[in-house]
Amino acid sequence: MTTPAFPEGVKRCGNGQFILWLLPAFLVLLIAVYAMFRVWFYGLNQTNMNDAYGFAIWIWADLAVIALGGGAFFSGFLAYIIGVKNVKNIINFAVVLGVVCYTSALLILGLDVGQPLRGWFIFWHANIHSMLTEVAFCLTIYLGVLIVEFIPVILENPKIQKNRFFHHMAHNMHEIMAVFAATGVFLSFFHQGSLGGVPGVLYGRPFAFREGLFIWPWTFFLFTWSAAAVGPLFTATMCRLAEFITGKRLVKDDVYRLLAKISGWMLLTYIIAKSIDTIYWATVTAPARGFTLMDFYSNNPAYYGIWILIAEILICGFLPALILITQKGRENKKLLFGAAILAIIGLCINRWVMVLQVLAAPLKPFQEEWFVYSPAWTEVITTILPVAYGIILISLAYRFLPLFPQERELNP
Amino acid sequence: MQKIPSHTKARHYGMVIDLDKCTGCATCMVACYSENNVSFRDDESVKLLSINWIQVYKLTNGKPFPDTEVCYLPQPCMQCDGKDFGHPPCVSVCPAVATDFDSPTGIVSQITTRCFGCRYCMAACPYHSRKFNWWDPVWPADMQNYLSPDVSPRMRGVIEKCTFCYHRFQQARQKAYAEGNPEDIGEDDYQTACTQACPSGAITFGDLDDPAHEVYKLKNNRYAFRLLERLGTNPSVYYLSTRKWVHRACDNYLENEEPAAFANKQA
Amino acid sequence: MKIDRRCFLSLAGGLVAGHLLSPVPWKVTDDLSIWTQNWPWTPVPETGPVTWKNTTCTMCPGGCGIKVRIIKDRVIKIEGREDHPVNRGSLCPLGYASIQYLYGPSRVKSPMKRIGERGSGNYEPITWEEAITEVSGKLGDLRKSGKSHTVACISGSDKGTIPHLFKRFLEAYGSPNFIRTPSAKDAHETAAYLAQGKKAQNVGFDLENAGYIVSFGCGLLDGCGSPGYQFSSYSRFDKDHTLVQVEPRLSNTAAKAKKWMPAKPGTDGALALGMAHVIIKKGLYNRNFIENHSFGFEDWTDDDGNIHMGFKGLVKGYTPSMVSEITGLAAGQIESLATDFARAQHPVAVCGYNECTVSSDIDKTLAVHALNALVGNINQPGGMIVFSDPEYNLPEVEKDQIASDGTAKPRADRAGTAEYPQTRYLLNMLPETIMGANGNDLPIEALLVTDANPVYTMEDNETAQEAFARIPFIVNFSSFMDETAQFADIILPDHHFLEGFRDVPAPDGVGKPVTSLSAPVVKPLYNTRNTGDVIISIAKSLGGTIDASFPWNNYEAFLKQAYNDQYTDLSRSGYVVSADKPAPWESAFANERGKYEFYPTMRHTAGNDDKSKLPDFRQVDIPGDKTNDALVLIPYKSPRIASGAIANPPFMTKTIDADMLKHERLFIQVNPETAGKLNLKQGDAAVVKTPSGEATVLVDLFEGIMPGIIAMPAGLGHTAYSKFIAGKGVNVNALLKPVFDPTFGLNKAWGIRASLQKA
Ligand SMILES: Nc1nc2c(c(=O)[nH]1)N[C@H]1C(S)=C(S)[C@@H](COP(=O)(O)OP(=O)(O)OC[C@H]3O[C@@H](n4cnc5c(=O)[nH]c(N)nc54)[C@H](O)[C@@H]3O)O[C@H]1N2
Ligand SMILES: Nc1nc2c(c(=O)[nH]1)N[C@H]1C(S)=C(S)[C@@H](COP(=O)(O)OP(=O)(O)OC[C@H]3O[C@@H](n4cnc5c(=O)[nH]c(N)nc54)[C@H](O)[C@@H]3O)O[C@H]1N2
Ligand code: SF4
Ligand code: SF4
Ligand code: SF4
Ligand code: SF4
Numbered sequence A: 001m002t003t004p005a006f007p008e009g010v011k012r013c014g015n016g017q018f019i020l021w022l023l024p025a026f027l028v029l030l031i032a033v034y035a036m037f038r039v040w041f042y043g044l045n046q047t048n049m050n051d052a053y054g055f056a057i058w059i060w061a062d063l064a065v066i067a068l069g070g071g072a073f074f075s076g077f078l079a080y081i082i083g084v085k086n087v088k089n090i091i092n093f094a095v096v097l098g099v100v101c102y103t104s105a106l107l108i109l110g111l112d113v114g115q116p117l118r119g120w121f122i123f124w125h126a127n128i129h130s131m132l133t134e135v136a137f138c139l140t141i142y143l144g145v146l147i148v149e150f151i152p153v154i155l156e157n158p159k160i161q162k163n164r165f166f167h168h169m170a171h172n173m174h175e176i177m178a179v180f181a182a183t184g185v186f187l188s189f190f191h192q193g194s195l196g197g198v199p200g201v202l203y204g205r206p207f208a209f210r211e212g213l214f215i216w217p218w219t220f221f222l223f224t225w226s227a228a229a230v231g232p233l234f235t236a237t238m239c240r241l242a243e244f245i246t247g248k249r250l251v252k253d254d255v256y257r258l259l260a261k262i263s264g265w266m267l268l269t270y271i272i273a274k275s276i277d278t279i280y281w282a283t284v285t286a287p288a289r290g291f292t293l294m295d296f297y298s299n300n301p302a303y304y305g306i307w308i309l310i311a312e313i314l315i316c317g318f319l320p321a322l323i324l325i326t327q328k329g330r331e332n333k334k335l336l337f338g339a340a341i342l343a344i345i346g347l348c349i350n351r352w353v354m355v356l357q358v359l360a361a362p363l364k365p366f367q368e369e370w371f372v373y374s375p376a377w378t379e380v381i382t383t384i385l386p387v388a389y390g391i392i393l394i395s396l397a398y399r400f401l402p403l404f405p406q407e408r409e410l411n412p
Numbered sequence B: 001m002q003k004i005p006s007h008t009k010a011r012h013y014g015m016v017i018d019l020d021k022c023t024g025c026a027t028c029m030v031a032c033y034s035e036n037n038v039s040f041r042d043d044e045s046v047k048l049l050s051i052n053w054i055q056v057y058k059l060t061n062g063k064p065f066p067d068t069e070v071c072y073l074p075q076p077c078m079q080c081d082g083k084d085f086g087h088p089p090c091v092s093v094c095p096a097v098a099t100d101f102d103s104p105t106g107i108v109s110q111i112t113t114r115c116f117g118c119r120y121c122m123a124a125c126p127y128h129s130r131k132f133n134w135w136d137p138v139w140p141a142d143m144q145n146y147l148s149p150d151v152s153p154r155m156r157g158v159i160e161k162c163t164f165c166y167h168r169f170q171q172a173r174q175k176a177y178a179e180g181n182p183e184d185i186g187e188d189d190y191q192t193a194c195t196q197a198c199p200s201g202a203i204t205f206g207d208l209d210d211p212a213h214e215v216y217k218l219k220n221n222r223y224a225f226r227l228l229e230r231l232g233t234n235p236s237v238y239y240l241s242t243r244k245w246v247h248r249a250c251d252n253y254l255e256n257e258e259p260a261a262f263a264n265k266q267a
Numbered sequence C: 001m002k003i004d005r006r007c008f009l010s011l012a013g014g015l016v017a018g019h020l021l022s023p024v025p026w027k028v029t030d031d032l033s034i035w036t037q038n039w040p041w042t043p044v045p046e047t048g049p050v051t052w053k054n055t056t057c058t059m060c061p062g063g064c065g066i067k068v069r070i071i072k073d074r075v076i077k078i079e080g081r082e083d084h085p086v087n088r089g090s091l092c093p094l095g096y097a098s099i100q101y102l103y104g105p106s107r108v109k110s111p112m113k114r115i116g117e118r119g120s121g122n123y124e125p126i127t128w129e130e131a132i133t134e135v136s137g138k139l140g141d142l143r144k145s146g147k148s149h150t151v152a153c154i155s156g157s158d159k160g161t162i163p164h165l166f167k168r169f170l171e172a173y174g175s176p177n178f179i180r181t182p183s184a185k186d187a188h189e190t191a192a193y194l195a196q197g198k199k200a201q202n203v204g205f206d207l208e209n210a211g212y213i214v215s216f217g218c219g220l221l222d223g224c225g226s227p228g229y230q231f232s233s234y235s236r237f238d239k240d241h242t243l244v245q246v247e248p249r250l251s252n253t254a255a256k257a258k259k260w261m262p263a264k265p266g267t268d269g270a271l272a273l274g275m276a277h278v279i280i281k282k283g284l285y286n287r288n289f290i291e292n293h294s295f296g297f298e299d300w301t302d303d304d305g306n307i308h309m310g311f312k313g314l315v316k317g318y319t320p321s322m323v324s325e326i327t328g329l330a331a332g333q334i335e336s337l338a339t340d341f342a343r344a345q346h347p348v349a350v351c352g353y354n355e356c357t358v359s360s361d362i363d364k365t366l367a368v369h370a371l372n373a374l375v376g377n378i379n380q381p382g383g384m385i386v387f388s389d390p391e392y393n394l395p396e397v398e399k400d401q402i403a404s405d406g407t408a409k410p411r412a413d414r415a416g417t418a419e420y421p422q423t424r425y426l427l428n429m430l431p432e433t434i435m436g437a438n439g440n441d442l443p444i445e446a447l448l449v450t451d452a453n454p455v456y457t458m459e460d461n462e463t464a465q466e467a468f469a470r471i472p473f474i475v476n477f478s479s480f481m482d483e484t485a486q487f488a489d490i491i492l493p494d495h496h497f498l499e500g501f502r503d504v505p506a507p508d509g510v511g512k513p514v515t516s517l518s519a520p521v522v523k524p525l526y527n528t529r530n531t532g533d534v535i536i537s538i539a540k541s542l543g544g545t546i547d548a549s550f551p552w553n554n555y556e557a558f559l560k561q562a563y564n565d566q567y568t569d570l571s572r573s574g575y576v577v578s579a580d581k582p583a584p585w586e587s588a589f590a591n592e593r594g595k596y597e598f599y600p601t602m603r604h605t606a607g608n609d610d611k612s613k614l615p616d617f618r619q620v621d622i623p624g625d626k627t628n629d630a631l632v633l634i635p636y637k638s639p640r641i642a643s644g645a646i647a648n649p650p651f652m653t654k655t656i657d658a659d660m661l662k663h664e665r666l667f668i669q670v671n672p673e674t675a676g677k678l679n680l681k682q683g684d685a686a687v688v689k690t691p692s693g694e695a696t697v698l699v700d701l702f703e704g705i706m707p708g709i710i711a712m713p714a715g716l717g718h719t720a721y722s723k724f725i726a727g728k729g730v731n732v733n734a735l736l737k738p739v740f741d742p743t744f745g746l747n748k749a750w751g752i753r754a755s756l757q758k759a
């Protein structure tokens, strides 16, 4: 008898259909890789960045992707450290998502720096005061942890399991996973925080600058908090999307509801903290530097003005939080995922505002105009790259690995 | 009798630029290009892609003809002292220590061979003093001949910025050592290229903390101020102008606030 | 095989450690980063001992002393000479950037002969011997066929020994046609001649000692005259100095002036007369000067008994209220300007080194000179200084019959003819004359161009280009592939100024008689030759009296003889100041009366309708019709754009503001009020149309320009040189048109009517 390539007892589509499904993603990947090589070969002049927009769509995507990939660390935290049993049913998927997000993040960083071949200077000549150093260290180590977490999942492929070495290896790794999970969680807390620190410490940029605790600006905590809150929602939403695409049920609804409940409360507390932060910043931090709140929200050439703040805090903050903390909201799947999507958008807006609007706002009063920037095709395609690459990796993982322990039970 | 102490006297170099004097001629910019091997391209009209270590901005008071006034503002790197003399916004963020605060001079260095081009410093600098090499610098064939060996040409993918012509400080220090008097780098021994070049004498350079230096007096002038001073960056570049609108244009003030030089003082 | 936990861990650990311990990844990573730090295409400048050499910048007529930093025969940097009397350390940006021309891609690297169509830029290198044989052959033929007078020389300057060699050559060869490009000097020297009686004098202003300067549109801080001199004078201004700037646009000079008086353009003459009115009425003029050293202040009677109105009588009509109406300035302002001016220590009125259009309005210039005379500030500290060129110690030119006949012929540009007897050069007339002639009877059969770029700098540019295209043989001496060089049949490239000798007398507008020496600081990089040497060679190969008129082996020998005993000083210190003090009033005025003539009796009147010789205000009617072209276009100068003298080197183009040039598009300055009426916003593309041409530009809203006036910077829109300047912006000269003064033939236009419409 031949060993099946797929996890035990689940149905998968035919190879032809599977390849067809991956084709568009591969195409995107191909163009993106071309763009990537152009950037590496000819340099960053292949983008539309400039001396005002030193950070651009990539870095936003980077921060957003890392925050959303935070589902992995927070699920890990819930599953392995707090011991919330039910989360285990989605943890493998969360790990795969995490791997996608973090590898993409590092790839983008490798693309974004002007001298990629000197990238390792960040470790070698590390400046411990720099938030970016903290980010780089934690991010790299955490990606290592994620991969370690991912390996046993890979090893569970029936074909691989047949090999005794890998069988035992998987077993052994499972046993020590809690240690890795704990390390991962610790690292994650830090790098999410450091990412928050990246804009928060910019005291020359009153739009981003935040006072804070010890060496950390408030954004340090807000970023971790928001990633922890929204990350699991992203995991859940992606899982739901997978259900939609495969036409199968993959996890039980109570898993969704559990994640939603936890996230809901996290989100609510986060958004309250964020509001307090915003109010303090608008009434104390900014005015001390001669700015009023509206200075940062008027004359924006994108015309969204103050609406971006309203969208972030009210529509994509309080609203989903309130939906998610109520039982009724969670019971209704449409509401639940509607709220989840809002929260995800809110998080992306937050990262957008904290990296890009920071640079767009004019500081010198004699330079009244906002800096504008529109990404070049090379930037857009390489920003989409993680999506294509994510589709491919997740599809492969789903096809060949037992990501969802409940799948067999739910699809008899 | 020669005695060579181990280090030179700590200095705090800075500049005072008289905006009422500056004519906007841009000689400082050209002198800086020439002194520091700044590269150029055939289209330099997009200023956010153009490398300038000192940029002359044009300010107007916004009033209609004929009450219009124009003021030019040359802006090099402000060599910020940052918080607690030593933490300029750009320095603390650089992950690779490719830019650093030199406490013996107060100058913010830039090591282009160490910079890996993450541009975090650029985001941190509120003055747009930092310029990125988006392209490989190319000099038309024979023009490489005029490049100065004192300042290495930069390569694509790194940040560069004004260094207060640090190589001139090094030369002055070397000379002082050679003369057996390392404590004694005089005001004239070390001047930046733009200061020397300014045909209108709008720029003064020296030790901000040395009462014997001209800048010491000038920075204490009632009308001295610094660009975006309220951000707490502590720039080492001061400006002078007797015009209130210029002060207002150089920092952010709430409606009820007055620039320091004009607040609580009888006109 | 059973793998336990220990086995697994050690295996994993071993793998990791094994990789990390192997030097390969580390070495590769390290090498790669080192490689990025030493990219073979990033130059590493060679170091070596530093030397400094002094010389003089010739990039513009400013004559600044420079010191050049040299490492191993490479010119690294140019800085200002602190000890030079012209600029005392100051330089303009062009001076610093001029090393880019030494090594720049636009240099002509050897003699060239045109092989393609004119203007196609197709040239082949030839040897110097071939080039000189070709030129002298052609000139010899023309001479033999009795057409020596159809050879002309256009020179950017008529000062110094190089232009002198050309003049001398034409004299020995037999042509009257040495033509200097139009410049602000035309108006000053003509006015000085009329009022003071000596031809070809230099008019400068002792700005460093002046206490109160009224500048009639003089771009003192915009790059006018000798920018180095003006900047350095300005740098010494303190609270005891006042600068008042009169012009319709808030230029850099206006922005730095204590007071900006935006008079309507073209009305300066009226303002000067209005000031004179106030000064005379209040009795604030210098009695000693007026009574003892001037003529024509009061009404006077000539030998025939005719009574002539004097200057005093003329200005009676120019009351502040009337002048207010003409200029648009408040009457009170005019009155206090005049009073402050006359009461100040060392007041001086300046004009002329202004208007890119080279507006040579003699009435206006006379009126401004008269202001200086009124306050007795001619040849005084802080005043208007008039002096002559150095005299060269040279043997007479030997002339044969052809030479005598040829030089006696009327000039092709009509200067000095019965039509325009008091004018020396009228380049602007040339295109018309050439276009008017029929093919076999061209007034110019061969043209030598040196130190000038008329194909670019001449107004009504299209006509000028057509005219140049008709000239059968053009020889250009430029060091650079400029627009005129692209028209040439033969190019005989001069050295860059850092490679060759040249004297630099009488820098533009400088208030002292300084002559500097430009001496080589590096060996010539390319196969170029000093133009002086080349002229001598051509003369020699023409033989006969021409050869005999050039008894020097080379230019240096000629230069030494020309300066005689001054040469030692000149070459030792790099400059000489030929007189400590300007001529005193007693001996300054060379006319019959030995006085400053407010009433310039010498003034030629043939073309003057009213026959008055007084500097009355005559409104110049600029080209264009008032209804269709409701706006007035004026060119302006920016210190960041070399306009005239040479095109921008890359460093200067790099400094051009984002509101002046965007990619290849030039901005035109428009008052927001005017723009509002035309429905134009900042950055809009618009078409500007004048009687001479049209161009697409971008709109820059600028509050500092008078409503109804629009302004474009001069010096852009080049088509030659290199990619660093060609194809950027618009050549404003192509939109301008001269208005000829009926008496002097000089261009009086201060602008042109224009329309502006959204593109
Ligand atoms: N760097 C550099 N400097 C140079 C040169 C160069 O090539 N490079 N060239 C040199 C030469 S050859 C010369 S001749 C000088 C000339 O150069 P400048 O003397 O500087 O002449 P513009 O700057 O053209 O002066 C034009 C000004 O006059 C004003 N204006 C226009 N019409 C009127 C009017 O009717 N009345 C008044 N009052 N003002 C008016 C305009 O607003 C404008 O600001 O520059 C010299 N300087
Ligand atoms: N747009 C515009 N037009 C103007 C003016 C303006 O300000 N703006 N100003 C007017 C005035 S005031 C003047 S004086 C004239 C000046 O105008 P021109 O006298 O025609 O001279 P430039 O344009 O200065 O061009 C001088 C040329 O000489 C060449 N050259 C440079 N160095 C050397 C050298 O060492 N030897 C030789 N043989 N040639 C050399 C260069 O190629 C340059 O193109 O232009 C007038 N026209
Ligand atoms: S050189 Fe001097 S006057 Fe010219 S722009 Fe620079 S600071 Fe201003
Ligand atoms: S761009 Fe270079 S100097 Fe700036 S922060 Fe990054 S490594 Fe440091
Ligand atoms: S001006 Fe900018 S680059 Fe210079 S020290 Fe200050 S923050 Fe750093
Ligand atoms: S101090 Fe030196 S490096 Fe800085 S702008 Fe001036 S010339 Fe350039």
Ligand code: SF4
Pocket (backbone or CB within 6 Å): C057, C058, C059, C060, C061, C062, C063, C064, C091, C092, C093, C094, C095, C096, C226, C227, C228, C229
């Ligand atoms: S003003 Fe003229 S002579 Fe002086 S440095 Fe500038 S270009 Fe040279």
Ligand SMILES: [Mo]
Pocket (backbone or CB within 6 Å): C061, C182, C183, C184, C185, C644
């Ligand atoms: Mo001129």
